[in-house]
Amino acid sequence: MKAVLLVALFLCLPVLAGAGQLTITPALIVPGEVALLRWSDRGAVAGEVEFNGRTFDLDPAVHGGQALLGVDLGMAPGTYPVRVRLAGSGFLIEGQVRVVTAQRPEERITLPESMVSPKDPAVIKRIERDQALLKAVFANHTAGAVPETFRPPVDDPIGSRFGLRRILNGQPRSPHAGVDFRSPRGTPVKVSAAGQVAFLGELYYTGLTVVVDHGGGLFSLYCHLDQIDCVAGQILRPAEVLGRVGSTGRSTGAHLHWGVKLRGDRVDPLALVTLLDGKKP
Ligand SMILES: [Zn+2]
Numbered sequence: 174m175k176a177v178l179l180v181a182l183f184l185c186l187p188v189l190a191g192a193g194q195l196t197i198t199p200a201l202i203v204p205g206e207v208a209l210l211r212w213s214d215r216g217a218v219a220g221e222v223e224f225n226g227r228t229f230d231l232d233p234a235v236h237g238g239q240a241l242l243g244v245d246l247g248m249a250p251g252t253y254p255v256r257v258r259l260a261g262s263g264f265l266i267e268g269q270v271r272v273v274t275a276q277r278p279e280e281r282i283t284l285p286e287s288m289v290s291p292k293d294p295a296v297i298k299r300i301e302r303d304q305a306l307l308k309a310v311f312a313n314h315t316a317g318a319v320p321e322t323f324r325p326p327v328d329d330p331i332g333s334r335f336g337l338r339r340i341l342n343g344q345p346r347s348p349h350a351g352v353d354f355r356s357p358r359g360t361p362v363k364v365s366a367a368g369q370v371a372f373l374g375e376l377y378y379t380g381l382t383v384v385v386d387h388g389g390g391l392f393s394l395y396c397h398l399d400q401i402d403c404v405a406g407q408i409l410r411p412a413e414v415l416g417r418v419g420s421t422g423r424s425t426g427a428h429l430h431w432g433v434k435l436r437g438d439r440v441d442p443l444a445l446v447t448l449l450d451g452k453k454p
Pocket of ligand 1: 333349351352353429
């Protein structure tokens with residue numbers, strides 16, 4: 174146990190390079206979790222972050238020496254370099270993200286075959302339209318700092334956790350990319366953090382859906398709603414009610430599906446709750 178603790182402490186040490194230092198929390202990351210990067214050079218905040226073959230810009234107006242990094246549910250275990258390049262000072266700060274294997278439980282579900290593999294050309298066309306629509310929503314985002322807190326949208330018990338390996342009618346399918354709450358129909362759904370309504374509408378799989386842009390490439394999704402209580406483009410305060418729990422779309426009963434996308438990566442909303450509520454000393 175002591176050895177494990179020592180190893181964990183060693184992994185928490187910041188990696189020094191140049192004049193800045195980079196702290197990555199948590200030290201060991203499971204696919205689907207979110208890392209918080211913090212560096213000491215808070216004076217020069219414009220720049221860019223490079224990770225896993227992609228680069229994103231740091232907005233000088235809002236990035237105060239920290240940024241969120243998503244590790245997609247499908248990312249392979251391994252050690253990945255992360256580089257923060259600061260425009261003002263020209264400093265290059267480097268660190269390593271260590272992705273470790275997750276043991277995800279399996280869930281077997283039986284549904285009418287028509288719900289699992291739609292054959293109707295009109296339905297297939299609609300699903301394609303939905304996918305294109307969401308892709309366009311996620312392609313644009315507002316600027317924004319890392320939220321102070323990130324909260325579950327309801328207080329109800331969790332039915333299905335993030336990352337469950339799903340077997341639908343005996344066939345392995347994409348893992349569960351969100352958290353399901355066992356909420357009764359009509360339960361008010363509160364937004365997880367301040368943000369702007371980026372999309373609302375009815376989609377084939379997720380029914381009445383609201384997508385909120387929290388800035389910096391962070392989005393939250395609320396699905397299968399019975400009713401939507403916000404309008405497109407609305408600025409939501411933390412915990413503001415955006416709709417009611419329902420069972421619209423591909424759903425077998427009232428529940429809330431809650432998802433998070435961070436610059437296109439599917440991450441566990443609860444990992445974000447843990448990370449942001451635990452980040453302050
Ligand atoms: Zn779900």
